[in-house]
Amino acid sequence: MSTTANNSTVAQAPNIVFILADDLGWADLSVYGQADFTTPHLDALAGEGVRFTQAYANSAVCSATRFALITGRYQYRLRGGLEEPLVRKAHVHGLPPEHPTLPSLLRDAGYDTALIGKWHLGSLPTFGPLKSGYDRFFGNYGGAIDYFTHKPGVGDAVARDLYEGEVPVERVGYYTQLLADEATQWIGERSAAKPFFLSLHFTAPHWPWVGPEDEEISLGLKDLFHYDGGNLATYARMVRSLDKAVGQVLDALKAQGLADNTIVVFTSDNGGERFSKTWPFTGQKTELLEGGIRVPTLLRWPVRIAPQVSEQVTATMDWLPTLLAAAGVAPSADYPPDGENILPVLESHAPAYPRTLFWRYKSQRQRAVREGRYKYLRINDNEFLFDVEDDTLERANLRDKHPEVFERLRAAWEQWNAQFLPITDEVITHGLSPDIQADRYVPDLAERGM
Incomplete structure (x- = not known):
């Protein structure tokens, strides 16, 4: 892949694929220090683009960070952003449909938009991806589901949290792979004629601790919460499955001839949890120690940004102004971002500026x-x-x-x-x-x- 392109390619609005892992620790990728297993696809992505060393999540838990990501603002501006995480009142407090979002602003500028994976910003009938800027949604509305049953709890009476748009659906398979397959198919249906924005929000490696070969374990769980079962070997299989899924999506971009002018971002919604590696930091999810908020973050955009290691301090809310700037789209004047556009620093290799x-x-x-x-x-x-x-x-x-x-x-x-x-x-x-x-x-x- 080259870091330059002809003027006609550069002039085209970039596609954007935003990949969000769930509870991935700072050193859970081998390129960030994981030595117990390897993550070759994400390591390759790091080598082809930007590897951030001082990237932060907006919160130490998931839904609050997702409010910051989709609005470009501190989550504390919205009632739903205070829940941390949004669980018991998801039907009352969520992302207001009238609030401008990263997908809605891109959609209004002519982008096809899709969320494949985890939403966790409020439940139906009041809230949902299709009400906040996404043309297509496949995934779960809540915070966590079992990887095989696709339920948020245990038992036959528990309904699946798996939807196509606003309609419940059934699928067979390991959830990480299902999301990769859906994303691959959606990318395969795109053409160079119209830019697209894909939010690919995995639940991996969030509990329950179930790898892709552990369907029998999944069906035998009595508790989906993070203290039930699991071990380091299972966690490794979960992260490696995530890495493989990302590789599949990157290959789909190449197969469509879209890789060079597609911005790919990979990051996590907060720091790691029970089995994560966070060295050289301490702390974990739910803590404001570095291990709870410093997250692995990668970006690749071959036609505009050369490979580099960036020490720029950045946060989740920066992605809205940064990606809008890359697409030539202005933020909403009525809802100005709290985040900052870091694109100039990446394009110019300028020294990191203080934040x-x-x-x-x-x-x-x-x-x-x-x-x-x-x-x-x-x-x-x-x-x-x-x-x-x-x-x-x-x-x-x-x-x-x-x-x-x-x-x-x-x-x-x-x-x-x-x-x-x-x-x-x-x-x-x-x-x-x-x-x-x-x-x-x-x-x-x-x-x-x-």
């Missing part, structure tokens, strides 16, 4: 600010200042050594937080669910001196 990013989680039990090399972190009543460039494990508290930095970042968080919807007791009650509860993780943090 300040903010997080909060679960009734402000956790809060964080990243500014330059420093990170302010609060967990319960414990406050820290870390140099996350030199101290990636977040062990040395520098609050007394650099009190001016500590106080500045603490004040900056308060000022930032005042702009957004508050996390009330009612939000906390709705946000708690059987699968994710902040209280489960507090002892882990306490054991680390947090």
Whole structure:
């Protein structure tokens, strides 16, 4: 693949394939440090494009990050974005259909749009992909389903969470592969005459811990939640299956002659969980330590961007302004992005520019600010200042050594937080669910001196 193209090719609006993994840890790809197994297709994607070293998820859990991705804004601007994750009130709080989104803005500019995979931004009949900019949807509305039964729970009385548009459907097969097959077919139906935007949102490697050869294990599960079953070998099979699925989709682009002018992005919705590798960071999903929010991120666009390793600090909400800029589409003036367009830095190989990013989680039990090399972190009543460039494990508290930095970042968080919807007791009650509860993780943090 070349990094240049003739003027007619460059002038064409790029296709976009946005691939989102679920709960993939920072070092779960071999190109990011996984040594127990390999991910050759994603490693190749990294070698052909941009590998980010300082990319963050907007939240430490999935649905909140997905609000930021689709709107380009901090999720705390929307009531549904406060749930973290959106579980018990998905029929009440979701992505408002009238809100401009990345797919709706591209669709209005002439793109074919599709979401294949996980939605998790509110349930029918009020919310859904077809109401928020996607022309086609195949996948699950909720947060997690079994890979073989395609149900969000165990038992014959539990309905499948698998839909074609807004109609329930049945399929046979391992879910990661089903999504790859659907995406491959959809790409095969495209032509160079009209650009397309494909959101391919896998549930892998989110629990339940079931690999592609584990159908009998799947049918025997008593609990789909993350503490039931699993081991490192099973997790490896899940990630390798994800890697294979991505390779299949990339091959489909090549077969259609669309690879050079297609932007491919691969990232995760938050940090890893039970079996993930997050070295050299600590922390995991639901925590604002680096392991809970720093995510592997790759981008390839051969006609415009040369292969490189980028140290640019970026967040999930940056993808809307960045991809719209690549497509020549303006964001909504009524809903300006909080994210930033990072395309100029990637195209010019310019040095990374400074960013300040903010997080909060679960009734402000956790809060964080990243500014330059420093990170302010609060967990319960414990406050820290870390140099996350030199101290990636977040062990040395520098609050007394650099009190001016500590106080500045603490004040900056308060000022930032005042702009957004508050996390009330009612939000906390709705946000708690059987699968994710902040209280489960507090002892882990306490054991680390947090």
